[in-house]
Amino acid sequence: MPLFSDCRTGAVLNSDVFAPWDDPQAKPLIQFQNVTKRFGEFTAIDNLSLDIFEREFFALLGPSGCGKTTMMRMLAGFETPTEGHILLGGQDIDPIPPNKRAVNMMFQSYALFPHLSVWENIAFGLRRDNMPKHDLEERVEEMLRLTRLEQFARRKPHQISGGQRQRVALARSLAKAPKLLLLDEPLGALDKKLRQDTQFELMDIQEKTGTTFVIVTHDQEEAMTVASRVAVMDQGQLMQVSTPDRIYENPVSVYVADFIGDVNIIEGRAAPSGEDSYQIDWAEGQAPLTASSPTGFSNGQSCHLAIRPEKVTISAERPSDAVNAVQGKVHDIAYLGNLSTYYVELANGIIIKAQTANTRRISRRSFTWEDPVWLSWTATAAVLLAN
Amino acid sequence: MNRLSWFNTVSLTLGFAFLYIPMIILIVFSFNESKLVTVWAGFSTKWYGELLQNEAFLDAAWVTIRVAVFSSTLATILGTAAAYVLVRGGRFFGRTLFSGMIYAPLVMPEVITGLSLLLLFIGIGLDRGILTIVLAHTTFSMCFVSVVVSSRLITFDRSLEEAALDLGCSPAQAFRLVTLPIIAPAVISGWLLAFTLSLDDLVIASFTSGPSATTLPIKIFSAVRLGVSPEINALSTIMIAVVTVGVITASLVTKRAMVRQQQDEMAAARTE
Numbered sequence: 001m002p003l004f005s006d007c008r009t010g011a012v013l014n015s016d017v018f019a020p021w022d023d024p025q026a027k028p029l030i031q032f033q034n035v036t037k038r039f040g041e042f043t044a045i046d047n048l049s050l051d052i053f054e055r056e057f058f059a060l061l062g063p064s065g066c067g068k069t070t071m072m073r074m075l076a077g078f079e080t081p082t083e084g085h086i087l088l089g090g091q092d093i094d095p096i097p098p099n100k101r102a103v104n105m106m107f108q109s110y111a112l113f114p115h116l117s118v119w120e121n122i123a124f125g126l127r128r129d130n131m132p133k134h135d136l137e138e139r140v141e142e143m144l145r146l147t148r149l150e151q152f153a154r155r156k157p158h159q160i161s162g163g164q165r166q167r168v169a170l171a172r173s174l175a176k177a178p179k180l181l182l183l184d185e186p187l188g189a190l191d192k193k194l195r196q197d198t199q200f201e202l203m204d205i206q207e208k209t210g211t212t213f214v215i216v217t218h219d220q221e222e223a224m225t226v227a228s229r230v231a232v233m234d235q236g237q238l239m240q241v242s243t244p245d246r247i248y249e250n251p252v253s254v255y256v257a258d259f260i261g262d263v264n265i266i267e268g269r270a271a272p273s274g275e276d277s278y279q280i281d282w283a284e285g286q287a288p289l290t291a292s293s294p295t296g297f298s299n300g301q302s303c304h305l306a307i308r309p310e311k312v313t314i315s316a317e318r319p320s321d322a323v324n325a326v327q328g329k330v331h332d333i334a335y336l337g338n339l340s341t342y343y344v345e346l347a348n349g350i351i352i353k354a355q356t357a358n359t360r361r362i363s364r365r366s367f368t369w370e371d372p373v374w375l376s377w378t379a380t381a382a383v384l385l386a387n
Numbered sequence: 388m389n390r391l392s393w394f395n396t397v398s399l400t401l402g403f404a405f406l407y408i409p410m411i412i413l414i415v416f417s418f419n420e421s422k423l424v425t426v427w428a429g430f431s432t433k434w435y436g437e438l439l440q441n442e443a444f445l446d447a448a449w450v451t452i453r454v455a456v457f458s459s460t461l462a463t464i465l466g467t468a469a470a471y472v473l474v475r476g477g478r479f480f481g482r483t484l485f486s487g488m489i490y491a492p493l494v495m496p497e498v499i500t501g502l503s504l505l506l507l508f509i510g511i512g513l514d515r516g517i518l519t520i521v522l523a524h525t526t527f528s529m530c531f532v533s534v535v536v537s538s539r540l541i542t543f544d545r546s547l548e549e550a551a552l553d554l555g556c557s558p559a560q561a562f563r564l565v566t567l568p569i570i571a572p573a574v575i576s577g578w579l580l581a582f583t584l585s586l587d588d589l590v591i592a593s594f595t596s597g598p599s600a601t602t603l604p605i606k607i608f609s610a611v612r613l614g615v616s617p618e619i620n621a622l623s624t625i626m627i628a629v630v631t632v633g634v635i636t637a638s639l640v641t642k643r644a645m646v647r648q649q650q651d652e653m654a655a656a657r658t659e
Contacts, residue, residue, distance in 0.1 A: 125555050158651055
């Protein structure tokens with residue numbers, strides 16, 4: 001599965017790229033059909049439809065309370081939809097209890113059984129299927145090898161570290177070779193360094209086993225790293241479902257643009273100026289900005305211009321060939337080591353963020369506080385959004 | 388170690404003297420040679436020997452132990468089931484009423500509990516004996532078990548049960564294989580509590596016991612009304628010894644388990 005391949009960066013479709021969602025013939029493994037879930041008065045999931053394909057690493061991303069955990073719990077069988085249906089491999093799974101589903105879940109708290117050893121934890125699900133002793137032992141050993149836990153097999157969960165517990169939880173949920181593995185904030189309890197290592201381990205294991213993974217997370221970096229597709233959710237609805245690069249580069253709404261990564265949002269009114277090209281009036285006394293957009297805008301329609309800070313160039317002089325250039329002074333600098341974010345205040349008080357890679361040592365930084373600077377970006381750098 | 392101020396020393400001495408002087412006197416006089424309880428006449432263990440010959444006391448002790456074992460086991464099963472439903476049953480109709488009602492017997496005067504059970508047994512024509520005492524003890528000790536077990540269940544990570552279901556357990560299997568082993572310490576302490584309550588109950592047992600079955604507390608109480616004998620001192624000393632050994636063992640076991648858990652966790656953190 002080409003998780004690192006250039007399918008991330010290019011929109012070019014090529015036949016060996018894994019993209020069943022673009023293939024109208026592909027049969028989805030999971031189908032949410034107009035699913036609504038209410039808890040009393042509260043609507044957790046609002047008439048949601050979604051297809052997830054086999055071998056996908058699918059991420060549900062959103063702030064807490066957006067309904068992502070409810071979707072996962074419905075897949076596991078701990079909740080049933082109030083309206084609509086969920087199909088797994090074409091079969092309606094709503095009436096099937098959790099213990100009869102070919103779905104396993106890795107819990108946020110890991111939920112390891114404290115009274116059983118690592119070995120017995122992994123064997124737990126296999127024992128329920130009355131697997132023959134020999135096959136069972138072989139399968140457990142295989143899982144221990146896969147998660148590099150051989151030397152901890154006899155230990156109890158409290159005798160191993162957090163990262164090891166996380167791997168036991170993964171091994172236990174993978175042992176039954178489920179059609180679908182659900183991961184509920186699987187890396188939330190790990191520190192940053194360990195989390196990054198584990199993300200790659202997860203992708204590696206997913207690739208090896210060929211299992212379909214659905215991961216719930218509120219960490220956008222994590223979702224972008226591991227997932228083949230990301231669904232951004234808010235208030236029980238899907239805001240956008242796409243590959244990580246499209247979510248980042250072509251957000252369909254201000255909400256998505258703002259939720260994923262850092263962004264400058266400029267409000268204005270669009271005026272068509274040629275094919276797919278618009279002039280945006282955004283502030284009095286300022287020249288209109290130029291942006292291109294495949295979606296049509298009528299004359300005078302209000303719009304938002306979303307520009308990622310790393311696509312804004314900061315310079316002392318106005319670049320001669322710049323399509324969009326505005327002048328301001330440096331209001332603040334956030335130094336992150338590898339990057340610096342400049343907060344530039346324009347004449348009308350608007351603050352625009354510009355990010356540059358620190359390719360030089362900081363003592364030779366070109367700009368400092370209160371310096372007058374020019375910000376510029378190309379016509380295609382910004383995304384024009386209606387709402 | 389800090390030295391205590393004179394005020395704290397006095398408080399401590401007075402408090403513990405108040406608690407333990409009666410028991411110490413009882414223990415000392417159980418080794419008294421004389422038949423008179425209040426006159427010291429030299430050291431002897433003869434009353435312990437006599438006690439072992441006393442059929443009536445031995446019978447009563449045997450009845451007491453059987454009643455305690457049966458009633459505490461029954462109370463543990465019922466109390467655990469009640470706690471599980473009240474904590475896990477969600478919001479079913481009448482839940483608040485039920486959870487209030489399960490705690491009511493805790494504050495109910497024992498005389499009333501005993502009397503009401505007596506009336507019930509007479510009403511349904513049940514002959515009073517071991518069975519009626521077991522039923523009565525189960526009734527009042529099951530709410531204690533329920534309190535102990537439900538306080539453990541409230542802090543129980545529910546996702547453990549969900550994980551068991553997810554891995555293919557039926558709800559009954561999930562309870563037997565995951566929930567019960569984890570809450571076992573609470574269930575065991577509930578059983579011990581019910582056992583102790585049954586052992587030392589006098590009031591309810593005296594309402595519900597019959598001529599065929601007398602428990603030790605009833606026996607002691609009626610014997611004392613005829614005059615305190617050194618035999619009873621000896622019996623009480625044995626009971627104190629048993630309880631002391633039990634309490635010390637329990638606290639040592641708990642402490643060792645805690646120390647080991649801490650060492651394991653520290654060792655685990657080092658392997659990170």
